Amino acid sequence: TVPRSKGLRDAEHQRASRIPSQFSQEERVAMKESLKGAIQIPTVSFNPGEFNTTALAEFGEYMHKVFPTVFRTSFIQHEVVGEYSHLFTVQGSDPSLQPYMLLAHIDVVPAPDQGWEVPPFSGLERDGFIYGRGTLDNKNSVMAILQALELLLIRNYIPRRSFFIALGHDEEIVAPGSISAGVRGTWGSEDLSPPPGKGCPARLHVDEGSFILDGFIPSLKKPFAMVSVSEKGSLDLMMEVNMTPGHSSAPPKETSIGILAAAVSRLEQTPMPNMFGSGPLKMTLQQLANEFSFPANVIFNNLWLFWPLVSRLMERDDITNALVRTTTAVTMFNAGIKVNVIPPVAQATVNFRIHPAQTVQEVLKLAKDIVVDDRVQFHVLEAFEPLPVSPFDDQALGYQLIRQTIQSVFPEINIVAPGICIAQTDSRHYTNLTTGIYRFNPLYLQPQDFSGIHGINERISVQAFETQVKFLFEFIQNADTEQRPVSHLHEL
Numbered sequence: 001t002v003p004r005s006k007g008l009r010d011a012e013h014q015r016a017s018r019i020p021s022q023f024s025q026e027e028r029v030a031m032k033e034s035l036k037g038a039i040q041i042p043t044v045s046f047n048p049g050e051f052n053t054t055a056l057a058e059f060g061e062y063m064h065k066v067f068p069t070v071f072r073t074s075f076i077q078h079e080v081v082g083e084y085s086h087l088f089t090v091q092g093s094d095p096s097l098q099p100y101m102l103l104a105h106i107d108v109v110p111a112p113d114q115g116w117e118v119p120p121f122s123g124l125e126r127d128g129f130i131y132g133r134g135t136l137d138n139k140n141s142v143m144a145i146l147q148a149l150e151l152l153l154i155r156n157y158i159p160r161r162s163f164f165i166a167l168g169h170d171e172e173i174v175a176p177g178s179i180s181a182g183v184r185g186t187w188g189s190e191d192l193s194p195p196p197g198k199g200c201p202a203r204l205h206v207d208e209g210s211f212i213l214d215g216f217i218p219s220l221k222k223p224f225a226m227v228s229v230s231e232k233g234s235l236d237l238m239m240e241v242n243m244t245p246g247h248s249s250a251p252p253k254e255t256s257i258g259i260l261a262a263a264v265s266r267l268e269q270t271p272m273p274n275m276f277g278s279g280p281l282k283m284t285l286q287q288l289a290n291e292f293s294f295p296a297n298v299i300f301n302n303l304w305l306f307w308p309l310v311s312r313l314m315e316r317d318d319i320t321n322a323l324v325r326t327t328t329a330v331t332m333f334n335a336g337i338k339v340n341v342i343p344p345v346a347q348a349t350v351n352f353r354i355h356p357a358q359t360v361q362e363v364l365k366l367a368k369d370i371v372v373d374d375r376v377q378f379h380v381l382e383a384f385e386p387l388p389v390s391p392f393d394d395q396a397l398g399y400q401l402i403r404q405t406i407q408s409v410f411p412e413i414n415i416v417a418p419g420i421c422i423a424q425t426d427s428r429h430y431t432n433l434t435t436g437i438y439r440f441n442p443l444y445l446q447p448q449d450f451s452g453i454h455g456i457n458e459r460i461s462v463q464a465f466e467t468q469v470k471f472l473f474e475f476i477q478n479a480d481t482e483q484r485p486v487s488h489l490h491e492l
């Protein structure tokens with residue numbers, strides 16, 4: 001293993017050339033205006049192949065306009081991938097250091113006006129917040145990454161460790177992730193292993209997928225940083241019932257709609273098993289145990305005894321329930337052709353988010369055992385297994401770099417814990433590139449903010465965005481450590 005002192009010797013080098021993350025008032029105004037401009041470009045992706053291509057093309061031009069130094073720096077290569085994704089290769093001065101990758105996505109989910117305090121693509125600032133679709137998911141990261149790099153370059157920064165910035169345009173649709181295909185293109189092979197001379201497999205990813213969580217657990221008064229070292233799997237299951245159409249004046253006992261509605265109701269009324277204790281959650285809670293007030297601290301320090309109580313308590317809230325089980329969400333129901341015609345077909349789509357202790361096949365079998373109706377056909381539209389748990393021990397450079405940067409940018413946060421992302425991220429397309437995949441957005445998230453993600457009144461505070469830029473400004477410099485991969489099984 002790499003002697004720990006190596007990192008310390010390396011720190012001398014870092015201190016000598018460190019660029020302080022202090023920004024002028026003019027730079028701070030410019031960065032928030034750049035984010036507003038990004039929000040005003042409606043880069044909506046609807047379904048596979050259905051994008052606002054005009055907006056995506058405009059966004060590409062917009063990046064050139066607001067980050068000119070990034071685009072004219074000789075050691076930065078920019079490639080457009082899949083027409084609207086962007087891959088930046090920032091060549092470091094020390095090619096022996098394994099590169100890393102920063103991921104974010106340009107596309108956003110649709111945002112109908114109703115319910116929004118301001119129009120969702122206005123980027124208006126109110127009471128210190130910038131409102132708009134994409135302010136949390138995920139244009140804040142797109143702009144913060146490029147903004148941090150722009151500010152570093154203006155200050156004559158030259159990285160030692162190479163890194164990639166992969167900005168996808170189709171994260172919000174069920175797609176193979178064009179940008180990951182682009183990374184394959186850059187490295188010239190399906191398995192993402194680079195051809196000779198193209199550098200090493202990326203050591204780590206930092207993607208969306210978790211935050212500094214504030215107020216998600218009632219008895220935990222202090223916010224804590226959860227770095228997602230895994231993410232749940234998913235199963236998009238379309239259930240279908242076909243029947244002979246006919247005149248509705250002489251209907252059968254059950255129509256296709258009635259049969260399918262009953263099947264869907266059984267699924268909703270029969271939650272998947274509580275898997276508390278098998279997965280990263282237990283590690284998260286054990287790290288947090290002493291942050292709870294009495295008697296919660298006793299409970300979380302003795303999960304061997306109190307786990308049944310804790311697992312039941314976590315079921316009460318939708319978000320923490322998503323941590324302890326595979327969730328079932330009936331998200332689409334289509335049926336019927338006319339009010340006086342017996343419907344020939346009824347279709348319902350269920351979105352399962354699979355707990356790491358289960359597999360796609362297990363969930364599919366459980367669903368069939370719950371439905372128990374031969375008239376219901378099952379069609380798997382898309383499925384991803386839960387992702388492997390990335391290393392987070394002392395030698396896991398990626399995790400330690402994130403932890404180190406959190407502690408320097410957020411000194412008030414005294415707990416950094418590994419956890420799991422309850423949603424999917426583009427990083428699921430990179431599992432054969434590295435096992436050092438981490439998901440963390442360096443900003444506070446409270447439960448009410450979560451409802452803005454894919455919901456209404458999505459917003460980010462000006463202060464939070466500035467701090468996100470500061471985090472990336474520090475992270476890129478922290479990543480310039482000499483620490484090399486250690487002989488771990490998980491290292492490629």
Ligand SMILES: CCCCCCCCCCCCCCCCCC(=O)N[C@@H](Cc1ccccc1)C(=O)O
Pocket residue numbers: 137171172173174208209210211213216217226284285319320419421422423424425450453
């Ligand atoms: C110990 C207590 C911990 C409390 C945990 C609180 C968790 C708070 C929620 C944090 C998760 C936020 C996730 C943000 C990233 C969402 C990314 C996204 O929207 N991904 C899409 C990808 C997708 C999947 C399928 C079709 C199209 C797109 C998603 O729906 O997951």
Ligand SMILES: [Zn+2]
Pocket residue numbers: 105137138171208
């Ligand atoms: Zn996202």
Ligand SMILES: [Zn+2]
Pocket residue numbers: 109137172454
């Ligand atoms: Zn999203």
